[in-house]
Amino acid sequence: MTGTGSEDKTRTVQPRRGRADKATAIVQAACQVFGRDGYSRAGIDTIAAEAGVSTRTIYNHFPGGKEELFRSVMRWSSERVRDAQLAQLRRYLDPERPPHPANLERDLLALARAWVGLMTDFRDHFALVRHIYAEVGHIPAEVLDAWQETGPRAVGGEVTAAMAALDDHGLIDVHGDPAQATVHFMALISTEITQRSYWGLSPLPQEEADRLTAAGVRAFLRAYGSAA
Amino acid sequence: MTGTGSEDKTRTVQPRRGRADKATAIVQAACQVFGRDGYSRAGIDTIAAEAGVSTRTIYNHFPGGKEELFRSVMRWSSERVRDAQLAQLRRYLDPERPPHPANLERDLLALARAWVGLMTDFRDHFALVRHIYAEVGHIPAEVLDAWQETGPRAVGGEVTAAMAALDDHGLIDVHGDPAQATVHFMALISTEITQRSYWGLSPLPQEEADRLTAAGVRAFLRAYGSAA
DNA sequence: GGTAAAGTACAACGGACATTGCAAGTTATA
DNA sequence: TATAACTTGCAATGTCCGTTGTACTTTACC
Numbered sequence: 001m002t003g004t005g006s007e008d009k010t011r012t013v014q015p016r017r018g019r020a021d022k023a024t025a026i027v028q029a030a031c032q033v034f035g036r037d038g039y040s041r042a043g044i045d046t047i048a049a050e051a052g053v054s055t056r057t058i059y060n061h062f063p064g065g066k067e068e069l070f071r072s073v074m075r076w077s078s079e080r081v082r083d084a085q086l087a088q089l090r091r092y093l094d095p096e097r098p099p100h101p102a103n104l105e106r107d108l109l110a111l112a113r114a115w116v117g118l119m120t121d122f123r124d125h126f127a128l129v130r131h132i133y134a135e136v137g138h139i140p141a142e143v144l145d146a147w148q149e150t151g152p153r154a155v156g157g158e159v160t161a162a163m164a165a166l167d168d169h170g171l172i173d174v175h176g177d178p179a180q181a182t183v184h185f186m187a188l189i190s191t192e193i194t195q196r197s198y199w200g201l202s203p204l205p206q207e208e209a210d211r212l213t214a215a216g217v218r219a220f221l222r223a224y225g226s227a228a
Numbered sequence: 229m230t231g232t233g234s235e236d237k238t239r240t241v242q243p244r245r246g247r248a249d250k251a252t253a254i255v256q257a258a259c260q261v262f263g264r265d266g267y268s269r270a271g272i273d274t275i276a277a278e279a280g281v282s283t284r285t286i287y288n289h290f291p292g293g294k295e296e297l298f299r300s301v302m303r304w305s306s307e308r309v310r311d312a313q314l315a316q317l318r319r320y321l322d323p324e325r326p327p328h329p330a331n332l333e334r335d336l337l338a339l340a341r342a343w344v345g346l347m348t349d350f351r352d353h354f355a356l357v358r359h360i361y362a363e364v365g366h367i368p369a370e371v372l373d374a375w376q377e378t379g380p381r382a383v384g385g386e387v388t389a390a391m392a393a394l395d396d397h398g399l400i401d402v403h404g405d406p407a408q409a410t411v412h413f414m415a416l417i418s419t420e421i422t423q424r425s426y427w428g429l430s431p432l433p434q435e436e437a438d439r440l441t442a443a444g445v446r447a448f449l450r451a452y453g454s455a456a
Numbered sequence: 457g458g459t460a461a462a463g464t465a466c467a468a469c470g471g472a473c474a475t476t477g478c479a480a481g482t483t484a485t486a
Numbered sequence: 487t488a489t490a491a492c493t494t495g496c497a498a499t500g501t502c503c504g505t506t507g508t509a510c511t512t513t514a515c516c
Contacts, residue, residue: 022463038362040268044504054464059505066504127362134266134358136429144426177443183420184447191415192408198372201364215405219412223451250493272474282494287475294474 023061025051030073035127039070039135071143074132077125078151081118085155088114095165104171105221112189112213119190123200130199156182173226181224188216251289253279258301263355267298267363299371302360305353306379309346313383316342323393332399333449340417340441347418351428358427384410401454409452416444 029051033042044066048055062068092111093099099107119126136144156179163185164178174181192212197204204212257279261270272294276283290296320339321327327335347354364372384407391413392406402409420440425432432440 036365038266038268040266041366043502055504056465056506057463060462130358130362133427134355134362136426137264138269175446180420180440180443183423184416184444187415187419188412191419192411195411198364199361212408215408216412218403219451223447271472283474284476284495285493288492 022051022053022057026053026058026061026069027073027076029053030069031077031124031128034070034073034131035124038131039066039138042066073128074143074147075150077122077128078147081122081125082151082155084118084122085115086158088118089155089158089162093162093166095162098165098169098171101171104166105217108185108221109214109217112185112217113210115186116190116193116209116213119194119200120203126200159185170226172221172224174224184223185220188220189213190216192216250279250281250285254281254286254289254297255301255304257281258297259305259356260352262298262301262359263352266359267294267366270294301356302371302375303378305350305356306375309350309353310379310383312346312350313343314386316346317383317386317390321390321394323390326393326397326399329399332394333445336413336449337442337445340413340445341438343414344418344421344437344441347422347428348431354428387413398454400449400452402452412451413448416448417441418444420444 026047030042030047033047033050036042037046044055044058047069048058051058058069059065062072064071088111092107092114132139132144132147160179160182163172163174163181166172167174167178167181172181192215193204193209194200196212197209203209254275258270258275261275261278264270265274272283272286275297276286279286286297287293290300292299316339320335320342360367360372360375388407388410391400391402391409394400395402395406395409400409420443421432421437422428424440425437431437
């Protein structure tokens with residue numbers, strides 16, 4: 001149902017799609033437009049223009065029309081961002097190689113900055129997510145669940161694992177609930193930046209963002225640092 | 229205690245038609261519909277039906293049409309919620325009467341619970357706010373600023389004052405930035421509940437919400453409790 | 457170069473919806 | 487009761503936009 005329905009028959013006949021990979025261009029442009037305008041306001045014509053593609057081609061690739069396109073964008077974008085987030089997580093807080101105690105704050109801060117950086121790197125995605133939040137009531141529960149599962153929940157689970165590892169090594173004290181510590185960490189490092197930047201509309205100067213991130217990390221460490 | 233806020237003209241029971249306080253009914257219904265469906269999806273006919281009013285009457289009261297109505301709803305709703313929030317703040321954390329140290333956690337927890345409770349009492353408002361967040365790019369900057377100023381910023385300022393007062397009395401240590409402590413407090417007590425309840429779509433059981441709120445307050449006190 | 461898939465241009469349909477004008481009905485007030 | 491103010495139902499207008507059919511062109515690959 002949710003699949004594009006065109007990946008089975010192309011295996012034998014077609015090595016790759018037509019000219020350039022139009023499908024990718026469409027999804028990418030749709031991510032921008034949906035993120036900027038939201039589902040209702042976004043126009044197929046606008047997406048087509050932004051993708052450098054004719055309107056008809058969109059319907060050829062996505063027979064389900066606007067809805068199917070939106071669902072594809074949700075999946076594509078959230079997987080992309082999830083991978084980027086997991087990459088940063090493993091880079092700065094690999095559960096396999098916990099940091100030296102003296103480097104804990106430094107590493108957490110690096111992770112937090114990278115995390116916040118992704119918010120501007122994937123501005124379109126997070127704009128889209130805000131629209132999803134606003135329209136939870138208009139998105140089928142199954143679609144919503146699938147998205148949460150492969151996106152936010154997967155990432156949250158990995159971060160939680162990292163927190164648990166830090167706890168295991170006595171670097172922090174999660175007070176019995178690493179998942180909760182994770183949510184608190186995310187909230188502390190990103191809430192104020194999100195608010196102050198008008199949800200990405202007018203980004204903060206780098207140094208100001210850094211200052212707020214650092215304050216969040218310090219607050220987290222005061223709340224969850226091991227008693228030592 | 230979600231009052232309708234229209235009992236100033238309490239005569240006798242008004243007849244179903246004619247000269248009731250239509251304007252209020254319209255704005256109230258519009259708040260529901262805009263909150264549920266968002267600006268684009270919301271239909272004037274739907275609002276009219278929900279308000280028990282003819283479509284034409286809406287245009288009589290709001291000659292600017294949908295846009296003016298939306299702006300009126302923003303103002304009305306945010307002022308209403310602001311007043312409710314300030315009332316709770318003064319009730320549990322009056323800057324004039326700082327709590328006894330032994331009662332600090334109890335009072336903060338009471339405030340936090342009341343605060344979270346407002347999110348369900350004014351579900352429509354917060355749904356509307358999510359739509360505003362998602363559509364920052366489509367709302368005139370002046371309207372957005374006026375809203376922030378009389379709503380969130382005003383409340384934030386008062387909470388910040390309360391935090392500063394707690395700091396002055398040595399009950400907490402804001403580390404030189406009461407505004408930051410305020411944002412962190414709000415983030416800690418509400419982030420997880422918001423996420424887990426799908427942004428109000430499927431509310432959490434009371435005891436679960438209480439548990440998360442309490443965890444947030446405890447984390448806040450670990451981060452900002454005075455060293456004494 | 458030939459063929460088929462992929463893409464494009466264009467026109468048209470149909471529905472949803474904001475908005476307005478108007479005539480008639482209802483209410484409040486003097 | 488008279489009158490002005492308010493409300494309503496309804497029809498109509500215009501616009502925007504998702505979607506589809508069709509004929510034509512481009513591209514990829516043999």
